[in-house]
Amino acid sequence: MKIVIVGATGTIGKRVTEFLSEGHEVITVGKRTGQYQADITDAKSVRALFEKIGKFDALVSATGDVAFVPFKDLNADHWEIGIRSKFLGQVNLVTIGKEFINDGGSFTLTSGVLSETFIAAGTSATAINRAVEGFAQAAAAEIGRGIRINVISPDMLEDSKEAYGDFFPGHYGVASCKVAQAYKKSVLGIETGKVYKAVNNDYAN
Numbered sequence: 001m002k003i004v005i006v007g008a009t010g011t012i013g014k015r016v017t018e019f020l021s022e023g024h025e026v027i028t029v030g031k032r033t034g035q036y037q038a039d040i041t042d043a044k045s046v047r048a049l050f051e052k053i054g055k056f057d058a059l060v061s062a063t064g065d066v067a068f069v070p071f072k073d074l075n076a077d078h079w080e081i082g083i084r085s086k087f088l089g090q091v092n093l094v095t096i097g098k099e100f101i102n103d104g105g106s107f108t109l110t111s112g113v114l115s116e117t118f119i120a121a122g123t124s125a126t127a128i129n130r131a132v133e134g135f136a137q138a139a140a141a142e143i144g145r146g147i148r149i150n151v152i153s154p155d156m157l158e159d160s161k162e163a164y165g166d167f168f169p170g171h172y173g174v175a176s177c178k179v180a181q182a183y184k185k186s187v188l189g190i191e192t193g194k195v196y197k198a199v200n201n202d203y204a205n
């Protein structure tokens with residue numbers, strides 16, 4: 001299988017790349033890193049990426065920014081970060097990528113645990129994650145050609161605890177290998193329109 005991984009050098013992406021590399025041709029993409037570079041917020045850049053890569057069987061998106069800002073300070077510029085990057089960026093990968101993916105192929109996008117649990121400064125992340133999931137589930141029903149679309153919703157990773165731990169009080173952190181397995185299930189499995197949760201249920205709440 002020819003698998004394109006966007007965000008392949010990130011905390012999640014590098015583990016997913018490791019898990020999917022065995023027995024498959026994996027193509028790594030980053031904004032500045034990886035075998036190919038593209039900016040998911042720029043439709044022209046996304047199209048140019050697919051024109052270079054050519055036909056493929058599966059695409060994993062493990063990327064997309066959102067702003068973590070207290071609600072009282074959250075303004076239109078902050079919202080635009082999540083909308084343009086994590087939401088429309090991933091939408092770009094599917095809506096442009098569908099012209100290049102083989103019949104029976106799959107798209108796997110990323111949301112996050114904040115689609116179902118709420119934290120201080122997390123309103124934008126919650127809204128954007130739900131938008132990603134809503135897009136993927138509706139598009140999965142309509143896309144046709146046997147193409148599947150799923151979303152992975154990871155908890156905060158153990159590997160990200162140092163960076164994000166203060167934002168996620170009571171979250172233990174989920175092992176990156178558990179998260180990578182969810183991506184593997186989506187890419188190599190048969191289901192579509194699913195949101196796979198990769199969580200560690202050892203919450204303090």
Ligand SMILES: NC(=O)c1ccc[n+]([C@@H]2O[C@H](COP(=O)([O-])OP(=O)(O)OC[C@H]3O[C@@H](n4cnc5c(N)ncnc54)[C@H](OP(=O)(O)O)[C@@H]3O)[C@@H](O)[C@H]2O)c1
Pocket residue numbers: 006007008009010011012013029030031032033034038039040041062063064065066085086110111112113153154155156157160164
């Ligand atoms: N880490 C967590 O605990 C966690 C938990 C739940 C959900 N998530 C979600 O999972 C996704 C990935 O998170 P992460 O922590 O793995 O991210 P990360 O470590 O910051 O890595 C981001 C990756 O995306 C690439 N990238 C950044 N901006 C891009 C753009 N505009 N166009 C194309 N590629 C771009 C980066 O490439 P360069 O290095 O070349 O810039 C890098 O490979 C995010 O949507 C995040 O919200 C993360």
